[in-house]
Amino acid sequence: MKILVVEDDAEAASYLIKGLRESGHGVDHAVDGETGLEMALSATYDVAVIDRMLPRRDGLSLISSVRAEGRDLPILVLSALGQVDDRVMGLRAGGDDYLTKPYAFTELLARVEALGRRRAASPAQTIYRVGDLELDRLAHSARRGGIAIDLQPREFRLLEYLMRHAGQVVTRTMLLEHVWDYHFDPQTNVIDVHISRLRAKIDKNFDRPLLHTVRGAGYMIRDGLR
């Protein structure tokens, strides 16, 4: 993916760029809001990572300007302001996702890749398939190897989200945000218990596990042979 990073802090930027490049992405870097806006409008990027506090042009104003130009470039807002209202403001300005500093790089990478993939994926897809696991969004049913799996509504949404991002790391906070629609700190890893329940249903009686734990990052669903 081609990623635009707009971040004025040199150390944070180099850490971020290094990590993204090591993960196989092409990265362009702008150090202020004006340059960032020019670059966002002059080239085509898959994802932009934009810091909220920038010299010359504020991050939120940059995002509004990009949106005013009619670009649907997926944008991840980075901010040291982590309160609920800041998040809402960031998303209202046209950001697609919001991450509070300091963040784990795995979290950022997972979100950037989810954003980039979201654009590539066709939204009209009604059946997700990973290996012999199949999820039908319209029929609200899941089956593996032809055997129907009985899922609770929340488990279904959890599996749906994981399969939409098949082959990608999905973090616990991403799950809490997209499956439960909450953004708070759940104290204990409540998500893990939900995952292990889901895992018991889809992986337990099969010799090849599909739902994997990615240490220090989150979870990923994929065909184990790949």
Next chain:
Amino acid sequence: MTGFAKLIRTTAFRLVVTYLLVFVLFAAALLGYIAWNTRRVLEAQLNETIETEINSLAEQYRLGGPRRLAASIERRSREARGFFYLFADARGEQIAGNAVNIGAVLQRQPGWHELSYTRAEDGASEQTFARVRLFRLPNNLTLVVGHDLDDRQRMRLVIRQSMAMSLALVFVLGGIGAWVVSRRVLRPIDSMTEAASRIMAGNLAERLPVRGVGDELDRLAEHLNLMLNRINELMAGLRDVSNNIAHDLRTPLTRLRAGAEEALRTASTPEELKAALDRTIEESDGLMRIFNALLMIARVEAGAVPGALADVELAGVVSDVAELYEPAAEEAGLDLALSIEATPVVRGNRELLGQALANLIDNAVKYGRPADQGTKPPPLRLALSTHDGMAEIAMSDHGPGIPPEAREKVLDRFVRLEKSRAQPGYGLGLSVVAAIARLHGGSIRIEDNSPGTKAILSLPLARVEGVTR
């Protein structure tokens, strides 16, 4: 700045000067009016006197012509009653009269005049002012009759003297009065200023003086004192927070550093190093969570209301969060029973309310296990109800409970009971709940569930029986 310039800038000085100016203006206006009126009366009197004299002379003229008039004037001139007489022929020669140097007088037009002349019998050159009336008689004779203006001059002198006198009095008395008044008004202000500068210099316990007379200045001082008290409380709170942060961040920071050092010294394989780094990241994540929780409490307590508050269906939030925690509770060997007895709507922030609930359930899961491990423990109970215009969320467990004397204290930051030390946590969960409750105009209280703990979060309803707030 010179002393005088400083004096000019004081309110006392300005008050004094303003008072004086007003007094002087009043006094001058009053005296001026009196002087003007007196002069008018005197003038009218004088005119009347002169008219009478003229009438009497006219009678003489009518009876005996110029000759008799001249004789009469001659006689009257000698009596010297303050009258001025001049009777002259066509060439300007004096026929009769009591004045010398009369040339200028005769040039005047008929009518009223005021002039100075020298009285003939005085011999000296003393000038006298007079008000006169000039007549032209047949045969180009000129008659001037008048009266000295001594009275008016004396009057003017008296007025001038009294004016000077009263002005001096006004200056002295008004000055003293204004000074006294302004001192009375300004002394309390000065003492307030002094007290304020002492407070600013660091004597934070000092308060502004209240004289107990209940006037505006007292009220001002009382309010400023209340403000100082509030600032003091806030500062104390802030100090506590920073002390606590320093204290409670020190432990995990020390652990973080020790772990990293230890790994650097002893770890020999990449796997060991990696494990140590993982632990380091975990520790720093913990630090971040403490930090975020503290920031949230601080912001909520500072009254920074996050975003716009909206109507929130509590039942939805309660069942969402309960559903989120149910597997975790089960993992801990506890059932989570949900009982929704009402569907209240509160004005609030869904995320924060979710966070508060999550903390309550998390506490119950962590500390809600009965001491008796043998049998299957009774379920944790999460109940939503309404009571007296408040929505109540009650989280009950059957754990060891919280002793009555500690129930207030556990709401404070970083307070962890001795028994809870074995569990992971930072002692911020209930503080966050308390802060969120306060933000929503509600409260959190801890009750005995005999045995166990019952934490009740009360929130004011957005609407009461169809009445929109």
